[in-house]
Structures are given as C-alpha cells and as structure tokens.
Amino acid sequence: MAHAGMQMLGFALALIGVIGLIIGTMLPQWKMSAYVGDNIITAVSMYEGLWMSCAFQSTGQMQCKVYDSILQLNSALQATRALMIVSIIVSVAGLGVAVMGMKCTTCGGDDKVKKARISMTGGIIILIGSLCAIVACSWYANDIIKAFYNPFTPVNTKYEFGSAIFIAWAGSFLTIVGGAMLAASCPRKTKSTTPKYPISRPASSKEYV
Numbered sequence: 001m002a003h004a005g006m007q008m009l010g011f012a013l014a015l016i017g018v019i020g021l022i023i024g025t026m027l028p029q030w031k032m033s034a035y036v037g038d039n040i041i042t043a044v045s046m047y048e049g050l051w052m053s054c055a056f057q058s059t060g061q062m063q064c065k066v067y068d069s070i071l072q073l074n075s076a077l078q079a080t081r082a083l084m085i086v087s088i089i090v091s092v093a094g095l096g097v098a099v100m101g102m103k104c105t106t107c108g109g110d111d112k113v114k115k116a117r118i119s120m121t122g123g124i125i126i127l128i129g130s131l132c133a134i135v136a137c138s139w140y141a142n143d144i145i146k147a148f149y150n151p152f153t154p155v156n157t158k159y160e161f162g163s164a165i166f167i168a169w170a171g172s173f174l175t176i177v178g179g180a181m182l183a184a185s186c187p188r189k190t191k192s193t194t195p196k197y198p199i200s201r202p203a204s205s206k207e208y209v
Helices: 002-026 075-101 112-148 163-183
Strands: 031-033 044-048 052-057 062-066 159-161
Touching (some): 002 112, 002 163, 075 112, 112 159
Antiparallel strands (some): 031 159, 044 052, 052 062
16 A cells, blocks of 8 residues: 555656646746846846747736747757657656556556556656756756856846746656656565475385395
C-alpha cells in the first residue's frame, strides 16, 4: 500500500507539473520590461514570450503580435521553444507509461514485478522530460540576465523575469519530483523461502565395503 500511495502522489505531482509546463509555454510573460533608469513611470509595459510579444497599456488594453518568422528569433528563444515542446511531449508519454504500471490500474496485467518496472520506466521518461524543461528555462533566464547587465543594451529595452518563466520553473520541479517518486518504485527482490543448505537424504540401506 505504501508503494501504491507513493505512485499516486508521484503521478499527481507529475501531472500538475505538466499542466504548469503547458501553461507556462503558452503564456507571453516570459520576460517583461524592466523599470530602470530615470523613466520609471511608463504608460506601456512590454511582454515577450515564446510565441508572441505583447504591449499592455495603462488603460487596461493589451495588444499581442505573433512572431512572424522563426529565422528572425535569436538562438536562445528557438532552443527554449524546442526544449519546452520536447519536454511536454516526453512528460506526457511518461505519464501514459506510468499509468500502465501503477498498482491501482489493471492496464499492465497482474504481475506486480512487471507493473513496477513499467512504472519505474515511466518515471525515468518523466525525469528526462523535466530535465529538458529545466534546461530550457535556465537557458532563457541566462539570456535575460546577460542582456540586462550588458552595458550596450539601451535602458528602455531591458527586460526582467516574467511570471510565465516562474510557472514553467515550478512545473518542471514538480515534474521532476513526481518522476523521481515513480522511478523509486523499483521492484525489490523477494527473499527466497527455500533453504540454502542442501536437503539431507535418507541413508541408503546398502552398505558398501
């Protein structure tokens, strides 16, 4: 029962993490305009995401524009896009594999050892997907930090972390914790009940000289 509870908790955490990855990937607030320098008060706030850039006005109106060409994007944005998509696909596939190996399901048959190995495989796949998301978020964050502290970057074009990157980070960490819990359901070797010492046989009635 303890392993079944750990599997269910790990699956729930991984599922919440994947939902966070999807939401974070879709939101445009990966980076937002930083209020530095003399012009602190501004009427327009700029947001940039993986798929579009948005301008939020002080009146409450928000206008977004989808990126026209992939070739115009920098390498960090292209790599983050690809890694986040791969992370979501791999994590969803890992969840599907883990469902078949959980003790509360009957998809993988009745063999407990086989189901535990399937669940462990699903957890490992989820771990790979979550690592892709962590690398993507860290890469994008490093690009923001480098541009912010670059002295040649104009003050009005400096950006800081947006809410979407924190959602993606939280989703990736939840996914890695859930995948680790599923991967920890490795089948243990059961102790053999047969005696290790040789079985004594009755002495033969025949005597050899």
